[in-house]
Amino acid sequence: MLQIIGGAIAALVLALVIGVTLLLVISGGRGGGDAQLAAGSLKVGKDGVPAAYAALIQQAADDCEEGLPASVLAAQLKQESGFQADPGRSSAGALGIAQFMPGTWKTAGVDGNNDGRKDPLDPEDAIPAQGKMMCKLLRTAKKHPDYDGSPVELALAGYNAGWGRVEQYRGVPPRSFAEGQTYNYVKIIMSNVASLTGPDGGLSSGWARPVDGPLGTPYHQRGGAWSSGMHTGIDFTVPTGTPVKAAGPGKVVTAGDGGAYGNQVVIKHADGTYSQYGHLSEISVSTGKRLQAGQKIGLSGATGNVSGPHLHFEIRTGPGYGSDIDPGAFLRKRGVKL
DSSP states (O other): OOOOTTTEEEEEEEETTTEEEEEEEESSSSOOEEEEEEEBBBOTTTTOOHHHHHHHHHHHHHTTTTOOOOHHHHHHHHHHHHTTSSSOOOOOOOOTTTTTOOHHHHHHOTTTTTTOOTTTTTTHHHHHHHHHHHHHHHHHHHOOOOOOOOOOHHHHHHHHHHHHHHHHHHHHTTGGGGGGGHHHHHHHHHHHTTGGGGGEEEEEEOOOOSSSSSOOSTTTOOOSSSSTTBBBBBEOOOOTTEEEOOOOOOOEEEEEEEEGOEEEEEEETTTTEEEEEEEEEOOOOOOOOOOOOEEEEEOOOOSSSSOBBEEEEEESSSSTTEEEHHHHHHHTTTTTOO
C-alpha cells in the first residue's frame, strides 16, 4: 500500500518497467480517496511472473469488469506464496498459491480447469478464484469513495482481513490493527506492482516451453517415417495426458483432426509465425480463442501417425505443412530454455 495521508493529495509516478510507465495517482483521506492504475501487461520470467502462471493471472484480471490490473493479482500472489503452488499450510491454516482459508474456499473456490474438482492447491483453480474474489471486493470498494484508501487498496485489505474490518475502520486498517499485518500487506503489494508490469500489448517474454518434458526427435532428422523424408518439428517425450501449453500469445486457427498429426492445434502469433502442436489426446481450446504464453491448450497423446506418446511441436511461417522453421532455435532466441 502506498501511504495514505489524511486530507492530502499525492501523485506518484513510478519508474519505467521495460519501457512502460506505471502511473499511480493517489488521493488520500476520507471524502474522495481514489487511485487509478494505468499499467501495461505482465513482466514474465526472471524477477517477474512465472510463465506457467502468467496466462492464468491475465485471464483472471480480464474476466473482471471492474478494471482489476493483472499486475495487482501477480503482486498479491508473490506476497501470499512467492508463486508457489503449495507453500505449505500457513500458521493460520491458509492453503495454496493464493492462500485461501478452508472456510473461505468453501464459498469462493472454483473449478477453473473443469476437471471436476475445486482444489486450492491447483493454481488453475486458485488463481481464477482469487481473481473473482478480488473483483467482487473491488466492486464493493468502489461504492465507498469516503473510505481511506483507493478501491484496489481497500480490496486487498478485504482479501487479507475480511471486508468487515475495512468497514470497521472505514478504510485500510491502520498499523495498530493486528500488529500492522493488513496495513503492511497492502503496502508491500502496491509497492511491487511496478516490478511485475511489462510492456503494453503482451507478456514481456512472449514465449514459453510448450510442455514440461525432455526433448526427443530433433528438427530435420532424416528417415522414412516422414513423408518429406525429414522431421519437420521437435518432439517432447511426455506420456499421454501431460498438459500442453501455448508457446506464445496468439489466436487459435486450427483445433481438430490433423490427419497424420492426429488431434492438433495451430496458433497464429502477432509476428506472423504459427506454432503447431500434434498428436494430442485432448484439445481444450477452439478456433478463434485468443491465448497467452503458458495457457493450457490440451493434453499430449498418441493420436495420428506415431510410434508412442509424445508432443510434436512446430514453428511455421504459414498455417500449413511445409512452411516449418527450426523451432528450437526460434524458442531459444526468445529466451526459452529447452
